[in-house]
Amino acid sequence: MSRLVVVSNRVTLPAKGGAAPAGGLAVALQAALQERGGIWMGWSGKSSGSREPEPLAQQQHGNITYALTDLTKTDVEEYYEGFANRVLWPICHYRLDLAEYGRKEMAGYFRVNRFLAHRLAPLLQEDDVIWVHDYHLIPLAAELRQMGFKNKIGFFLHIPWPPADVLFTMPVHEEIMRGLSHYDLVGFQTDHDLSNFGGGLVREGIGEALGDGRFTSYGRTFRGGYYGIGIETAVFADFARKAASNIMVRKARQSIEGRDLIIGVDRLDYSKGITQRIDAFEQFVKANPGYHNKVTYLQITPKSRSEVPEYEAMQRTVAEQAGRVNGAMGTVDWVPIRYINRSIGRPVLAGLYRLAKIGLVTPLRDGMNLVAKEYVAAQDPEDPGVLVLSRFAGAARELRGALLVNPYDIEGTANAIARGLSMSLEERQERWRGMMDHLLERDVMRWCDDFLKDLQA
Numbered sequence: 420m421s422r423l424v425v426v427s428n429r430v431t432l433p434a435k436g437g438a439a440p441a442g443g444l445a446v447a448l449q450a451a452l453q454e455r456g457g458i459w460m461g462w463s464g465k466s467s468g469s470r471e472p473e474p475l476a477q478q479q480h481g482n483i484t485y486a487l488t489d490l491t492k493t494d495v496e497e498y499y500e501g502f503a504n505r506v507l508w509p510i511c512h513y514r515l516d517l518a519e520y521g522r523k524e525m526a527g528y529f530r531v532n533r534f535l536a537h538r539l540a541p542l543l544q545e546d547d548v549i550w551v552h553d554y555h556l557i558p559l560a561a562e563l564r565q566m567g568f569k570n571k572i573g574f575f576l577h578i579p580w581p582p583a584d585v586l587f588t589m590p591v592h593e594e595i596m597r598g599l600s601h602y603d604l605v606g607f608q609t610d611h612d613l614s615n616f617g618g619g620l621v622r623e624g625i626g627e628a629l630g631d632g633r634f635t636s637y638g639r640t641f642r643g644g645y646y647g648i649g650i651e652t653a654v655f656a657d658f659a660r661k662a663a664s665n666i667m668v669r670k671a672r673q674s675i676e677g678r679d680l681i682i683g684v685d686r687l688d689y690s691k692g693i694t695q696r697i698d699a700f701e702q703f704v705k706a707n708p709g710y711h712n713k714v715t716y717l718q719i720t721p722k723s724r725s726e727v728p729e730y731e732a733m734q735r736t737v738a739e740q741a742g743r744v745n746g747a748m749g750t751v752d753w754v755p756i757r758y759i760n761r762s763i764g765r766p767v768l769a770g771l772y773r774l775a776k777i778g779l780v781t782p783l784r785d786g787m788n789l790v791a792k793e794y795v796a797a798q799d800p801e802d803p804g805v806l807v808l809s810r811f812a813g814a815a816r817e818l819r820g821a822l823l824v825n826p827y828d829i830e831g832t833a834n835a836i837a838r839g840l841s842m843s844l845e846e847r848q849e850r851w852r853g854m855m856d857h858l859l860e861r862d863v864m865r866w867c868d869d870f871l872k873d874l875q876a
């Protein structure tokens with residue numbers, strides 16, 4: 420079996436004391452790397468200021484070598500905050516209005532990819548299989564090819580891929596499309612993303628679809644496929660079963676005092692539809708006076724990418740909005756919305772999901788949305804809650820038992836909340852069983868295996 424080399428912007432180091440790593444993706448990649456032996460390379464998350472970054476820092480854990488590099492302050496600003504998160508992120512989430520094109524940032528993105536390729540090159544062996552993750556690193560394969568590497572290189576995009584009319588508003592769309600053609604396999608989350616990619620390629624005359632998921636463009640032939648990422652379903656369900664005794668979960672249960680709990684969990688990101696969701700909750704309460712003082716909406720929202728202006732502005736907007744709704748709807752003994760700006764550990768999250776009658780997952784656009792899957796996995800089979808899910812999340816292509824909503828339709832989402840809260844036990848169980856069976860079968864290990872099998876085929 421060939422050695423595996425994973426490259427991603429963020430690298431998850433194993434937790435101290437051998438505790439479980441932070442998320443399903445880390446677990447799957449670590450398992451795949453451990454089995455074959457391998458390297459996980461990426462950005463350390465740190466800046467070296469104006470100094471040239473030190474040589475790669477390598478640490479060995481079992482069969483895996485973690486190789487991390489710092490980036491200069493300018494690199495972080497131009498590559499991560501600039502092009503990745505102010506151009507590719509909004510464009511891939513269909514937000515043309517938020518894309519900020521700067522020549523400096525575009526150049527920085529390609530420069531950092533070249534830098535990372537040069538740092539990776541000395542570690543590579545001839546038959547290594549290389550798996551590159553996400554929008555930060557699209558040009559990496561082209562850089563490696565230019566240096567003469569002929570290895571199998573796969574790419575998985577964790578976020579959506581937009582239709583041509585959106586993508587082609589980006590000045591460097593050509594370089595991005597060319598970058599993807601240098602991979603042997605390009606993986607997307609859903610069939611919609613894959614068809615946007617293939618459709619754009621053909622419509623714009625960049626390449627051809629050869630059938631069987633094969634494409635040709637820029638003189639190269641490669642494959643495209645969709646591989647919806649999963650979670651560690653069984654482990655997460657186990658967290659949720661055990662969480663009832665957790666002190667934080669117990670306190671949460673006591674403090675809601677028998678009210679129905681609605682839960683939302685998202686990074687503070689405009690793609691997650693948090694403001695529309697709060698509007699929908701307000702609309703639900705207004706339209707259903709019987710629920711006054713009978714329902715609590717808990718929104719857990721860790722801060723994210725705060726250096727990017729659009730994210731910083733959101734911190735204020737959402738806090739003000741939650742305060743306004745509480746001011747208008749609350750009473751001396753009822754705070755309708757609890758808004759938390761901190762990250763909560765997954766074992767506790769699992770317990771909170773299980774307490775909640777409704778999982779409210781309403782992004783305006785999302786690659787997959789693991790929270791939707793975690794909410795389902797955490798439910799009590801005897802009394803499962805209802806997932807209210809945006810049709811624009813990748814997860815909606817899989818979780819057919821959810822109540823699908825259009826997050827732009829505030830009244831529609833409000834009605835779905837009401838419907839979920841009054842749904843019969845029988846219907847809840849039937850919907851949940853189908854989703855849970857799917858999640859058990861298509862967990863994160865399966866995602867990893869499917870992608871790597873196709874890459875090596």
Ligand SMILES: O=P(O)(O)OC[C@H]1O[C@H](O[C@H]2O[C@H](CO)[C@@H](O)[C@H](O)[C@H]2O)[C@H](O)[C@@H](O)[C@@H]1O
Nearest residue numbers: 429444553577578648723724785786787788789
């Ligand atoms: O690394 P950050 O800038 O702090 O952002 C966190 C991650 O956000 C994105 O997550 C995506 O991947 C999930 C798993 O496949 C998917 O469920 C979700 O829909 C995506 O938004 C991003 O793609 C990651 O690279 C970031 O690390």
Ligand SMILES: O=c1ccn([C@@H]2O[C@H](COP(=O)(O)OP(=O)(O)O)[C@@H](O)[C@H]2O)c(=O)[nH]1
Nearest residue numbers: 442684686721761762763764765788789790
């Ligand atoms: O306070 C929090 C909020 C979120 N998460 C985790 O962060 C991930 C979010 O993934 P998702 O695909 O939903 O969205 P992303 O943030 O990657 O866009 C999920 O595994 C959540 O359990 C967490 O551990 N603590």
